[in-house]
Amino acid sequence: MSHRDNSRIRRFFVDKFIASYERPPVEVVLDIDVLRSDS
Numbered sequence: 001m002s003h004r005d006n007s008r009i010r011r012f013f014v015d016k017f018i019a020s021y022e023r024p025p026v027e028v029v030l031d032i033d034v035l036r037s038d039s
Contacts, residue, residue, distance in 0.1 A: 014029060
């Protein structure tokens with residue numbers, strides 16, 4: 001999977017968080033970034 005695809009998936013999840021919460025938990029978004037950069 002290319003880096004561009006990872007960015008698109010991350011943006012999709014972030015959009016889902018924003019749609020679910022007015023203020024998405026920043027810690028969760030950062031955790032997703034850490035997991036993606038580690039793998």
